[in-house]
Amino acid sequence: MKLDSQCPSGPLAEKWNRHKFEMKLVNPANKRKYSVIVVGTGLAGASAAATMSELGYHVKAFCYQDSARRAHSIAAQGGINGAKNYQNDGDSIYRLFYDTIKGGDFRAREANVYRLAEVSVNIIDQCVAQGVPFAREYGGLLANRSFGGAQVSRTFYARGQTGQQLLLGAYSALAKQVGAGAVEMYTRTEMLDLVVVDGHAKGIITRNLTTGKIERHTADAVVLATGGYSNAFFLSTNAIGCNVTAAYRAYKKGALFANPCYTQIHPTCIPVSGEHQSKLTLMSESLRNDGRVWAPKNPADVGKHPDDISEEDRDYYLERKYPSFGNLAPRDISSRSAKEACDDGRGIGPGGRGVYLDFRDSIERLGEKTIRERYGNLFQMYHKITGEDAYKVPMRIYPALHYTMGGLWVDYNLQTTIPGLFAIGECNFSDHGANRLGASALMQGLADGYFILPYTIGNYLAQVKEKPPATDHAEFRKAEEDVTNRLKTLLNIDGTKSVLSLHKDLGNICWEKIGMARNRDGLEEAIKTIPELRERYWSDLNVLGSNEEFNQALERAGRVADFMEFGELLARDALMREESCGGHFREEYQTEDGEAVRDDDNFAFVGAWKYEGSNKAPSLHKEPLEYEEVKMTTRSYK
Amino acid sequence: MSLLNFFRTTLGLKIIMGVTGFMLFGFVVGHLIGNLQVFLGAATINAYAEFLHSLGKGLWVIRIGLIAVLVTHVWAAVTLAHRNRAARNEQYAENTSYKASVASRTMMITGSILLGFIIFHIFHFTVRNIPGLEYTAANYTEVMSDGETRFDVYNMMISGFSHWWVSALYILGMAALGFHLSHGVASAFRSLGLMTAAYRKIEEYFAAGISSSLVVGYSIIPIMVLVGVLHYERPVGGVEHASEAASPPSSITLNTKEAY
Amino acid sequence: MIVANPDIETKPKTGSHRIEIPLSKETSQPDSDEMTLHLRVWRQPSHDQPGEFVTYDLPGVSPDSSFLEMLDLLNEMLTNRGEDPVAFDHDCREGICGMCSLTVDGIAHGPEDEVTICQTHMRKYSDGDTLTIEPFRATAFPLVKDLAVDRGAFDRIIQAGGFISVRTGGAPDANLIPISKTISDMAMDAAACIGCGACVAACKNGSAALFTSAKASHLNLLPQGEVEKDRRVVAMVEQMDHEGFGSCTNTNSCEAVCPKGISVTNIARMNRQYALATLKGVTAKATQ
Numbered sequence A: 001m002k003l004d005s006q007c008p009s010g011p012l013a014e015k016w017n018r019h020k021f022e023m024k025l026v027n028p029a030n031k032r033k034y035s036v037i038v039v040g041t042g043l044a045g046a047s048a049a050a051t052m053s054e055l056g057y058h059v060k061a062f063c064y065q066d067s068a069r070r071a072h073s074i075a076a077q078g079g080i081n082g083a084k085n086y087q088n089d090g091d092s093i094y095r096l097f098y099d100t101i102k103g104g105d106f107r108a109r110e111a112n113v114y115r116l117a118e119v120s121v122n123i124i125d126q127c128v129a130q131g132v133p134f135a136r137e138y139g140g141l142l143a144n145r146s147f148g149g150a151q152v153s154r155t156f157y158a159r160g161q162t163g164q165q166l167l168l169g170a171y172s173a174l175a176k177q178v179g180a181g182a183v184e185m186y187t188r189t190e191m192l193d194l195v196v197v198d199g200h201a202k203g204i205i206t207r208n209l210t211t212g213k214i215e216r217h218t219a220d221a222v223v224l225a226t227g228g229y230s231n232a233f234f235l236s237t238n239a240i241g242c243n244v245t246a247a248y249r250a251y252k253k254g255a256l257f258a259n260p261c262y263t264q265i266h267p268t269c270i271p272v273s274g275e276h277q278s279k280l281t282l283m284s285e286s287l288r289n290d291g292r293v294w295a296p297k298n299p300a301d302v303g304k305h306p307d308d309i310s311e312e313d314r315d316y317y318l319e320r321k322y323p324s325f326g327n328l329a330p331r332d333i334s335s336r337s338a339k340e341a342c343d344d345g346r347g348i349g350p351g352g353r354g355v356y357l358d359f360r361d362s363i364e365r366l367g368e369k370t371i372r373e374r375y376g377n378l379f380q381m382y383h384k385i386t387g388e389d390a391y392k393v394p395m396r397i398y399p400a401l402h403y404t405m406g407g408l409w410v411d412y413n414l415q416t417t418i419p420g421l422f423a424i425g426e427c428n429f430s431d432h433g434a435n436r437l438g439a440s441a442l443m444q445g446l447a448d449g450y451f452i453l454p455y456t457i458g459n460y461l462a463q464v465k466e467k468p469p470a471t472d473h474a475e476f477r478k479a480e481e482d483v484t485n486r487l488k489t490l491l492n493i494d495g496t497k498s499v500l501s502l503h504k505d506l507g508n509i510c511w512e513k514i515g516m517a518r519n520r521d522g523l524e525e526a527i528k529t530i531p532e533l534r535e536r537y538w539s540d541l542n543v544l545g546s547n548e549e550f551n552q553a554l555e556r557a558g559r560v561a562d563f564m565e566f567g568e569l570l571a572r573d574a575l576m577r578e579e580s581c582g583g584h585f586r587e588e589y590q591t592e593d594g595e596a597v598r599d600d601d602n603f604a605f606v607g608a609w610k611y612e613g614s615n616k617a618p619s620l621h622k623e624p625l626e627y628e629e630v631k632m633t634t635r636s637y638k
Numbered sequence B: 001m002s003l004l005n006f007f008r009t010t011l012g013l014k015i016i017m018g019v020t021g022f023m024l025f026g027f028v029v030g031h032l033i034g035n036l037q038v039f040l041g042a043a044t045i046n047a048y049a050e051f052l053h054s055l056g057k058g059l060w061v062i063r064i065g066l067i068a069v070l071v072t073h074v075w076a077a078v079t080l081a082h083r084n085r086a087a088r089n090e091q092y093a094e095n096t097s098y099k100a101s102v103a104s105r106t107m108m109i110t111g112s113i114l115l116g117f118i119i120f121h122i123f124h125f126t127v128r129n130i131p132g133l134e135y136t137a138a139n140y141t142e143v144m145s146d147g148e149t150r151f152d153v154y155n156m157m158i159s160g161f162s163h164w165w166v167s168a169l170y171i172l173g174m175a176a177l178g179f180h181l182s183h184g185v186a187s188a189f190r191s192l193g194l195m196t197a198a199y200r201k202i203e204e205y206f207a208a209g210i211s212s213s214l215v216v217g218y219s220i221i222p223i224m225v226l227v228g229v230l231h232y233e234r235p236v237g238g239v240e241h242a243s244e245a246a247s248p249p250s251s252i253t254l255n256t257k258e259a260y
Numbered sequence C: 001m002i003v004a005n006p007d008i009e010t011k012p013k014t015g016s017h018r019i020e021i022p023l024s025k026e027t028s029q030p031d032s033d034e035m036t037l038h039l040r041v042w043r044q045p046s047h048d049q050p051g052e053f054v055t056y057d058l059p060g061v062s063p064d065s066s067f068l069e070m071l072d073l074l075n076e077m078l079t080n081r082g083e084d085p086v087a088f089d090h091d092c093r094e095g096i097c098g099m100c101s102l103t104v105d106g107i108a109h110g111p112e113d114e115v116t117i118c119q120t121h122m123r124k125y126s127d128g129d130t131l132t133i134e135p136f137r138a139t140a141f142p143l144v145k146d147l148a149v150d151r152g153a154f155d156r157i158i159q160a161g162g163f164i165s166v167r168t169g170g171a172p173d174a175n176l177i178p179i180s181k182t183i184s185d186m187a188m189d190a191a192a193c194i195g196c197g198a199c200v201a202a203c204k205n206g207s208a209a210l211f212t213s214a215k216a217s218h219l220n221l222l223p224q225g226e227v228e229k230d231r232r233v234v235a236m237v238e239q240m241d242h243e244g245f246g247s248c249t250n251t252n253s254c255e256a257v258c259p260k261g262i263s264v265t266n267i268a269r270m271n272r273q274y275a276l277a278t279l280k281g282v283t284a285k286a287t288q
């Protein structure tokens, strides 16, 4: 299959404008005749649904939570990038573009990234107009901070609740349209399958999570904005409900899944405290500005109280290995170093999975008051969760799964390989390459939803001539049957293991074999053990109750069932990619001192997987990455 | 008609409660100042009462106004209470109204006690026809030096509070008032939107301060009568101590010599 | 409370993989502080069926687990026994999505102030404690199942007016209107509301005044929201009433349980703005 990115020709900076001009438009009077389904109401979905309905399309929006405002975008803390150059520190669209490409380890599509940087400016304007209370300076103008390795201050933030405020903005725009009757909102409704008619996406099958009712929804186009798949690893910073189901169902219906192995691990999370752990909590990376990361030099010291470990017996490994960046080394590098220390048997805390983030020296230097002012809320949160006082005892941190760069393959129009099926936000693979920069996911979600998809979908719809199929079309009937049967099967296995316990088992395999550092043996093992586990899943699962009720175990069972298949795809992709780049680190491909070795000659492509049937291996399709504007270089943080 | 919304929506009704509550509060403060004149002697308070009665039609306007305000206040309270109960038709097993003050949770109770008190009080001191507690002009008239006469409010109060149970009823009413207003005054500021973060504490202290002052100010009258500090100014015919006056003795007429 | 792991052995660096992270019983060390709790849990199959308290004894609760992880444990136990697990809403489990919603011993979001129940940890409790766990109770929040309720009424309040009517595109430059830091901070304080509904659950009147006022205040404080201020507050209040929430008698329980510390002075602001708008003759339908 040839993957055509549909990137417009011409100079990078003019591509988007030119494309906007060349795209077909839907006559305003005709727009209301078109209907669009939007699955997901995170930043991407809510902004897209609101904007498309403002344009006149009839929109149906879906989310599995009880309110659109609860999508996981709400949890983002740090901020959102925008190339406003309000700080006059030399930022520009081009610089944001370049930083994103480089941060993505040269595995993203140039034209998409440039467009992202271009519209980032409009996002900030839009959000402020909606009433997003970004932080301000005393003069009344917007404040910025620097974030995630960037050398300019271009991150806009609203205390530690940026994602929440942005989502409330998008949600309020959506609410306005719902109130006006222009959007039909379905909460507590989960998409369980995609309906493809004559090769085009024409609808979805959903389950009402309160009543269990299975419903068919038809439309002229379907947009997936269903977020990322970090929960394949069981423990992640994502919400419990985050899932790959919608994207995976689309994949099974023919959409290609790109770069699943690009997963991001965040270095400063609160470590696992025991088997009860259900998720991990992120703590802002800003802590690394004043905290020093260390692990005991000697495994014998791990049980000791940190105060009893003398200065010589501490290994400030980031400072040692990366003298110029030290504790501020990028996410992937610091995560991996922590894992190495723990693999050496030098990890501290429960299960030996943790390293110290120590504020002793900064407290001595700056005083406790200053530290309290800077990080008071984070220390408090840490205290709430661990019961420890980080002013006295060093914090314990450990990396955790946080974000997934891979996703459904989309072209420049954000359309998947199924015509009429679009993917936006974290759900697609488009803009972050092999690694995402801090504060760029929020930007991408809103760029897609407010400023890109509403145009590009018009180009598709303008070519749709027939009305959407009726819901009694054979494809709908078939898809509904499949969904119902699957639910029945899950309920009838009548085994002995809970969904939770089997999800943990899957998480274990993924984290150990496809986690921070991967190697051929481990990946091959995962490709062997995941299907075995899946076998166990379908034979020994215990889901109680019925479909016709609010049944949370059943909801989760369906999601985990998809992770059970998806995990294998993740492993396959990681095995295929014989290089180390961004969030994908293969132990075989590293320098002597443990630096990633990228292979641009053989792997400068997007790896997109096509589903070939339940007992067959998926096929790989490559979209070569051609760089017209930037030159690929090696990332170095020494 | 948007103004009708004040009588319809929960916020509108709250605003009405706040406005009427403040009016009633204003009356209670003014009334206390009037009543405290009892400490300045019979002449002063009787003159004050005479002045009020001299308003004639004006007095009736004020009375009708007050009744209207009270009725509106109570109507709004009952209407809202009804809605509020409907809004929470199931209760928790325990520990409801986390950290809510007692006064705020008992507004309906203190309000009802108040209402009962007010009715009793009006029959007691304004209509003056409670059996055993009648204060007729025949018995309670002060004759002044110029020969003019006026109703003797002073002696009525002394006589009234001479019964310990009447005083007790009054003090109970005052306690209800204090509770009601300790929450009510601050609440009214908020219902009317007159509370900001900066003023919140001040207003809450004000409410607590003024309501306890009211309780003390009002209660002191019956207490002083009971302990004998306030007593008949012109003791007559064997009735030395107010406390002994079980019912208004006819001998008091002697006290107001030239009644006939 | 730093716990050492005596099982750790040194392993060579490359290619080393500990197979297990401490997720399964075998590898995690026995926790000496494990507690047994007595739970009185409200069980109700659905809105139209009666509910009751059912008592469970739950052993093996780690003090380091969160409240919801304790419920996970309960559900594992129930599932293994073949009993219907307890339904409860949750998603982010980090105190921001507002999905978790239950009361412990009559207090919405449990005993800790300014913390959601998902962020409450079991070290608050001791071995042998009895906990009464109930759903958020309010007529406007019809029960879905067990501890889960339907808070759609909040969405409809927002739909009535909790937005600024700007279309996408055409917004002026973000720095065109300077906003004083004080105002912007006040707006942010109000905007921090996570829409959890604890305020309604705690209020003896089932009033949504704190939520509605937080939402209205956030927008009404900002110059961007100024234009629609009057209609917004009237429309949101009308909807609030329409949903069957009670009135605010200023008892402050809402503020006490609010996980985001939203201040009741927002209610005062809403009342003021409502009064002024009504005096000006604004109704919910006046403009649209």
Ligand SMILES: Cc1cc2nc3c(=O)[nH]c(=O)nc-3n(C[C@H](O)[C@H](O)[C@H](O)COP(=O)(O)OP(=O)(O)OC[C@H]3O[C@@H](n4cnc5c(N)ncnc54)[C@H](O)[C@@H]3O)c2cc1C
Residues within 6 Å of the ligand: A039, A040, A041, A042, A043, A044, A045, A062, A063, A064, A065, A068, A070, A071, A072, A073, A074, A075, A076, A077, A078, A079, A080, A162, A163, A189, A190, A191, A192, A225, A226, A227, A228, A237, A238, A239, A242, A243, A245, A246, A282, A402, A403, A424, A425, A426, A427, A438, A439, A440, A441, A442, A443, A445
């Ligand atoms: C803790 C944390 C902190 C972060 N901090 C930052 C940051 O500071 N800056 C930054 O830029 N990025 C940050 N990120 C990343 C960023 O928040 C996400 O990538 C982004 O918000 C994803 O938005 P989205 O709209 O694509 O998906 P989501 O917000 O995840 O929304 C997914 C939506 O899809 C719906 N859905 C999913 N599956 C189904 C289904 N099967 N049926 C129906 N509906 C479904 C859900 O209900 C939801 O509405 C952070 C992420 C985490 C986890």
Ligand code: HEM
Residues within 6 Å of the ligand: B014, B015, B017, B018, B019, B020, B021, B022, B024, B025, B028, B070, B073, B074, B077, B078, B104, B107, B108, B110, B111, B112, B114, B115, B116, B118, B180, B181, B183, B184, B185, B186, B187, B188, B189, B191, B192, C248, C249, C250
């Ligand atoms: C006669 C019977 C009365 C009843 C049943 C009654 C009842 C109530 C109730 C239920 C409230 C609302 C509770 C609240 O807002 O927290 C209230 C508020 C109030 N009441 Fe009364 N009350 C009565 C009499 C009075 C009197 C006599 C006064 C004044 C002396 C008064 C002053 C107030 C004030 C100031 C408020 C606060 C209004 C507000 O919050 O907006 N009330 N009353």
Ligand code: HEM
Residues within 6 Å of the ligand: B028, B031, B035, B049, B052, B063, B066, B114, B118, B121, B122, B125, B126, B153, B157, B170, B173, B174, B177, B218, B219, B221, B222
């Ligand atoms: C110690 C306490 C009080 C004393 C001694 C007292 C005394 C009096 C007297 C003497 C009168 C009659 C006035 C006249 O007709 O000339 C009166 C009337 C009245 N009082 Fe009080 N009062 C007390 C407390 C209260 C309180 C707490 C309230 C209200 C909550 C109240 C409300 C009224 C009202 C409504 C009238 C009728 C006014 C009118 O229309 O004439 N009083 N009071």
Ligand code: SF4
Residues within 6 Å of the ligand: C192, C193, C194, C195, C196, C197, C198, C199, C200, C210, C211, C214, C254, C257, C258, C259, C260, C261, C262
């Ligand atoms: S005001 Fe507080 S308690 Fe109420 S919904 Fe908002 S965050 Fe929850």
Ligand code: F3S
Residues within 6 Å of the ligand: C199, C202, C203, C204, C205, C206, C207, C208, C209, C210, C247, C248, C249, C250, C251, C252, C253, C254, C255, C264
């Ligand atoms: S608890 Fe209820 S009474 Fe008002 S102050 Fe809060 S809404």
Ligand code: FES
Residues within 6 Å of the ligand: C089, C090, C091, C092, C093, C094, C095, C096, C097, C098, C099, C100, C116, C117, C118, C119
């Ligand atoms: S689960 Fe999200 S706030 Fe508690």
